[in-house]
Amino acid sequence: MEQMLNFTQSLIEWTTLISILGISISIIILLYRAIKGPSNPDRAVSLDIIGINVMALAGLIAIMLVTTKFNDVILLIGILLFIGTVALAKFLEKGVIIDRDMD
């Protein structure tokens, strides 16, 4: 039993670390797209995915630090990403974020 626990614990540690590494690499690749990206929609999409990766990163760090205090952060990133991407999309579509009243 003791062995089992130790094994799972180290398994969690290792998987977390490997996942963090993978996510980091993916963020860096995404950053390349965000900086280089030939068009602005490319950048917007890459930013959106960076955000999702950051969510995952926050979750993994929470596992690593053994805490539940960061769950709010993960949820908040989700909401903000949605809002941000919609705003960006609207901006790229219409050039403005908030429309004026049309009357």
Next chain:
Amino acid sequence: MLVAVLLPFILALFIPLLSKWKNKLHTGYFVTIVPVIIFIYFIRFIGAGFEPVTREYSWIPSLDMNIVFYLDGLSLLFVLLISGIGALVAFYSIFYLHKSEQLGNFYVYFLLFMGSMLGVVLSDNVFVLYSFWEFTSLSSFLLIGFWNHKKASRYGALKSMLITVFGGLSLLGALVFMSNLTNTASIQGMIDQQQLILNHEYFPLILCLLLLGAFTKSAQFPFHIWLPDAMEAPTPVSAYLHSATMVKAGIYLVARYSPMLSSNDWFFIIVSTFGIITLCWGSYMAVRQTDLKGILAFSTISQLGMIMSMLGFGTKMAVFAAVFHILNHATFKGSLFMVAGIVDHETGSRDIRKLGGLMTYLPITATLAVLASFSMAGVPLPFLNGFYSKELFFDASLHLKVTPEGFKELLQMAMPYLAVFGSIFTFVYSMYFFFGTFRGKANIEELPKKPHEAPFGMLVSPIILVLGVIVIGLFPHLINEPFIAHAAHAVKGVEFEKHIKFWHGITPPLIMSLTVVVFGTILVLTRKIWQPVYRFIPGVLSMNKFYDGTVDRVERYSGKITNGYMNGSLGRYVRLILAAILVTTFAFMAVTGGFTIDTSNLADLSLPGISVAVMMVIAAVGTIITNNRITAILILGVVGYGLSMLFVLFRAPDLALTQLIIETVTVALFLLVFYHLPKLRKKEESASTRVLNIVISVGFGAMMTMIAISAHSSKWFDSIAGYFIEKSHSLGGGDNVVNVILVDFRGLDTLFEIVVLGIAAMAIFGMIRLRGNKEED
């Protein structure tokens, strides 16, 4: 005594009221009363048994600034001159200034000047003295610029202001020095402790500053240039300020301090050299003038130089002669100015080339002029006071008591010759003044007005002054023992009374006087022949050119310097600010050895930390190199998100939450204003500017890094965080320590941050909503 000094100031308050009735009664009548009262008050002190009087009134006792009046022989002489001539000038101005002038202004300035001049000569406290000193500069400025619609008036006023205030400030330096050394603000107290000052290592500096103040005020070479330009003032002002009183303030100062300073060799060298140069240069230049007041201005300069050099001699006879000549000069020069004013008033011109032959038209004025100008020339006539003081001057220059060595010996030998040289020109311009105006061919047609004798009221003041000239000339002993001797005593500290009489026998001074008359007469008669000399001598040496050049250059170069860095480019200002911070911080760190590295207390690196850091670095570099604005904004967002990840990593959930929201809002705001911003372009900057930018930004980054490392490496005290963690629940009633600190332990900060946000919101609302009228149209 306080009331006597304050009386002019008090009346000055009521002048605007009184000048309302100026059409019924000239305001000058009210003004004349004040100096008469003061004169009567002070004349009671004259007498053989006069003892110095001290009066003290509290002002700022904690700073040792009290209004202390000290009336000794010297002060008494000046007080009587100021009030006596003040009364005569005020009376004269009644007839000189027409009712259509701004009489209220004139008399307010006039009374301000009179009061402050009384304050200067009576004050024993140096700070009070300095205050009054600057008051005289200020009121003189106002009086010179009285006809402020004239350009020359404004120029003269500014010039005198700049020069006298420059001197006044250096005087303040000397006074502060001395009062710090002796620990007293009293002049008499300083003189009592003179050894302390004389032996101090800064004594040369003190002496220079003090003399600078005195020389600028008393129009000594090379600071004499303001006086001729001050002749743009109304003639009563010229008569009062620029002959009798204000220009003698520097003389007064030197005399006042000479008990302390005269034992020093440098005092003798500087004061007598500058005095004698001023005498020669002033009298030489006076011959060149064509304006009556110009002649008198340079004559005043030269006479002041004579008095100054006698103070520099410092022998008993010289000091006696100096105070005697202060009185004499005030009488004849005051009357000469009034004569010039009368001539101007009655003929409409002051140009001596247009005047001439006025003797038959203005007989009384001509009589006054002949007496006063002959007295000024020192013509040996037994009823003119100028002769006596001139003869005493020659006598003093022959009997210099200095240890003959080096430069001083040279000075001692040259002094009598220079004195005679200066006096010859004095003779020349005095004769020129009189004969050029009143004798010769009359060309009445060319004058703006048909000349006729002045009204009697206008003549009263010069008559009284010329009577003074004659009375002193006939009975010099009348004022000798009860009056002048006390003044000399105050300067020299020894009771001394020269037996003045007209005929001493054939003595060297008399021979010198006769030489002056003979050579002077020759020069007057051959004036046309040697006149061309003036085209060469003052040309390059003119101090006016230097002054104009300096003022012009100061304005031009300071303009250039200011425009050099204030070119309106914000980029440059930021560069300057950052560079200044960089230099000072690095210099400070280098000097104090502030940079320390302590590696004993570092945390371990973790994989998430490194990966987030790499992500942020790539994003930050991407922000710099991109030239697409939207890219820059988005990638900046990545940096912000990376920061929030760091907060997560370092266990700060609240910060992470806030950072995320703020970052998103910021990006959204950027997008909101994006449309209105100009296209982001690579700025075309020169290579050097770019290198400079790189150097400054890299340096700034390095600096902040170093500060952060040093700050981390030098923790001197324990953190107080333990207290908050411990007491958060028991005192604050919450388990979220950050929030408890924000609203409970340190709630005040939060309050004002809320205020900041509120103000920002209102300001944004205001900026968007309240547009200028231009945009609405």
